[in-house]
Amino acid sequence: MSKTPYITTAIPYVNGAPHVGHALDYLLADVYARYKKEQGITVRFQSGTDEHGNKIWSKAKSLGIPVEDYVRDNAEKFREFIKKLGVEPTDFIRTSSEDHARRVGKIWKKIESHIYSAEYEGWYCSGCERFITDKEYEETGGICPDHQAPYERLSEKNYYLKISDFKERIKTAIESGEMTILPESRKKQVLNLLETSPDVSISRPKKNLSWGIPVPGDDSQVMYVWIDALANYLTVLGYPETDISDFWPAEVQFVGKDILRFHAIIWPSILLALGLPLPKVILSHGFVLANGQKMSKSIGNVIDPLDILEKYGLDPFRYYFLRHVDTFADSDFTWEKFDAAYANELANDLGNLVQRLAVLDKKNNVSIKTEVSCFTAPKNYTSLMDNFKYSAAFDYVWDEIQQLNKDINDQQPWVVAKENPEKAQEILTGLTMRLLDCSKLLVPFLPDTCKAIQGVFQETITIPAPLFPKN
Numbered sequence: 001m002s003k004t005p006y007i008t009t010a011i012p013y014v015n016g017a018p019h020v021g022h023a024l025d026y027l028l029a030d031v032y033a034r035y036k037k038e039q040g041i042t043v044r045f046q047s048g049t050d051e052h053g054n055k056i057w058s059k060a061k062s063l064g065i066p067v068e069d070y071v072r073d074n075a076e077k078f079r080e081f082i083k084k085l086g087v088e089p090t091d092f093i094r095t096s097s098e099d100h101a102r103r104v105g106k107i108w109k110k111i112e113s114h115i116y117s118a119e120y121e122g123w124y125c126s127g128c129e130r131f132i133t134d135k136e137y138e139e140t141g142g143i144c145p146d147h148q149a150p151y152e153r154l155s156e157k158n159y160y161l162k163i164s165d166f167k168e169r170i171k172t173a174i175e176s177g178e179m180t181i182l183p184e185s186r187k188k189q190v191l192n193l194l195e196t197s198p199d200v201s202i203s204r205p206k207k208n209l210s211w212g213i214p215v216p217g218d219d220s221q222v223m224y225v226w227i228d229a230l231a232n233y234l235t236v237l238g239y240p241e242t243d244i245s246d247f248w249p250a251e252v253q254f255v256g257k258d259i260l261r262f263h264a265i266i267w268p269s270i271l272l273a274l275g276l277p278l279p280k281v282i283l284s285h286g287f288v289l290a291n292g293q294k295m296s297k298s299i300g301n302v303i304d305p306l307d308i309l310e311k312y313g314l315d316p317f318r319y320y321f322l323r324h325v326d327t328f329a330d331s332d333f334t335w336e337k338f339d340a341a342y343a344n345e346l347a348n349d350l351g352n353l354v355q356r357l358a359v360l361d362k363k364n365n366v367s368i369k370t371e372v373s374c375f376t377a378p379k380n381y382t383s384l385m386d387n388f389k390y391s392a393a394f395d396y397v398w399d400e401i402q403q404l405n406k407d408i409n410d411q412q413p414w415v416v417a418k419e420n421p422e423k424a425q426e427i428l429t430g431l432t433m434r435l436l437d438c439s440k441l442l443v444p445f446l447p448d449t450c451k452a453i454q455g456v457f458q459e460t461i462t463i464p465a466p467l468f469p470k471n
């Protein structure tokens with residue numbers, strides 16, 4: 001059966017402007033999409049915004065703005081942000097849209113045999129919008145470490161999804177690799193969590209949560225944000241009103257490590273209740289830290305990605321967040337590190353190499369016939385890319401870029417040219433072809449830069465303006 005690979009990103013809450021942490025989902029998914037495109041495969045690529053919930057409602061209220069206007073304006077900021085990152089999803093979903101609400105209602109009806117209602121009493125964090133376990137309560141001394149606020153005791157009627165109906169099936173799927181959890185180190189955590197996971201509550205009384213999708217057939221209840229949000233991956237494709245078998249199961253779902261548990265436990269339960277296959281891969285990325293500290297709207301130490309984009313432009317942004325921010329581990333952002341990577345790696349290693357070769361090629365009448373090169377990406381590179389080890393794939397290409405810099409110095413084509421112009425041309429052609437090969441491997445990461453490099457080395461060489469000027 002021919003299938004279009006479907007990739008998804010987490011949909012951010014719209015209770016503020018985008019921050020650099022949000023960029024990771026988009027960039028990782030975008031690299032995957034562009035890498036596939038280089039292989040002649042086009043993907044379906046979802047993105048969007050998560051617009052319901054008390055936090056968003058209260059924020060709009062505190063600003064004196066109708067909540068619908070507030071979420072629309074913020075969703076627009078995310079849409080623009082995605083565009084500025086050079087990311088081009090095929091679909092953008094807003095969970096406050098009518099299509100989404102109608103389809104989620106139908107999804108709820110379809111899984112009703114796995115839903116029951118009960119009274120719940122427990123400790124709740126309004127920042128996290130979730131009840132926490134007694135164990136977590138004890139471990140944290142009753143204070144949410146993320147929000148620095150005490151937990152509240154709440155009791156209310158909730159609808160529950162019977163995770164217990166699916167535990168064994170999910171466990172087998174994870175262990176057998178039917179649904180791969182990446183990285184491996186978090187797979188174990190998920191399996192442990194699954195073991196002890198209770199049934200999860202998927203609604204709230206309307207009086208406590210008014211901004212959300214109504215539970216079908218019960219006016220007093222509103223769907224809790226997680227079921228509403230997770231369903232986006234299906235509703236955006238038109239499910240259950242449209243046949244989605246060309247796209248589902250998803251090829252890769254990119255999420256942050258903080259929301260892996262929802263994607264690895266609640267989400268598969270919903271899918272199994274619907275009789276749908278599980279996603280092939282759930283990739284959980286690490287966090288971008290600010291000076292070693294978690295970045296969060298509540299703490300107020302978020303870095304504005306637009307500042308970086310404005311100061312440096314798109315490809316340096318992509319470069320830093322795809323090479324120096326590891327796909328899986330937490331990584332730090334500081335302006336010092338960013339400046340150093342820009343100056344030493346982009347401007348020096350790559351920018352100067354392009355400039356130097358262009359000048360030498362032009363001077364020695366080198367003419368590049370790109371159409372004769374038949375290029376296959378090296379196995380070392382593809383195996384890193386296929387395993388989402390993007391910063392390691394970058395390292396692999398960068399070793400060659402540094403080697404090229406060294407080879408120019410060692411081979412001194414400008415000295416050879418004095419005695420033997422043909423030999424100099426041959427050396428320069430070889431070096432240039434190797435640079436062009438590097439640029440082909442970097443296309444998924446630095447699309448504009450690679451296009452510029454490929455534009456420089458044609459039959460007639462064009463000497464470009466510095467690719468990465470000093471700021």
Ligand code: MSP
Nearest residue numbers: 010011012013021022050229230255256287288295
């Ligand atoms: N709305 C939910 C996701 C629902 S998906 C069905 C949510 N929103 S969020 O705005 O809090 O986070 C959106 C994404 O950004 C998540 O993947 C989250 O992990 C990621 N990040 C938020 N802060 C981050 C960092 N500082 N670093 C890296 N990613 C982080 O969760």
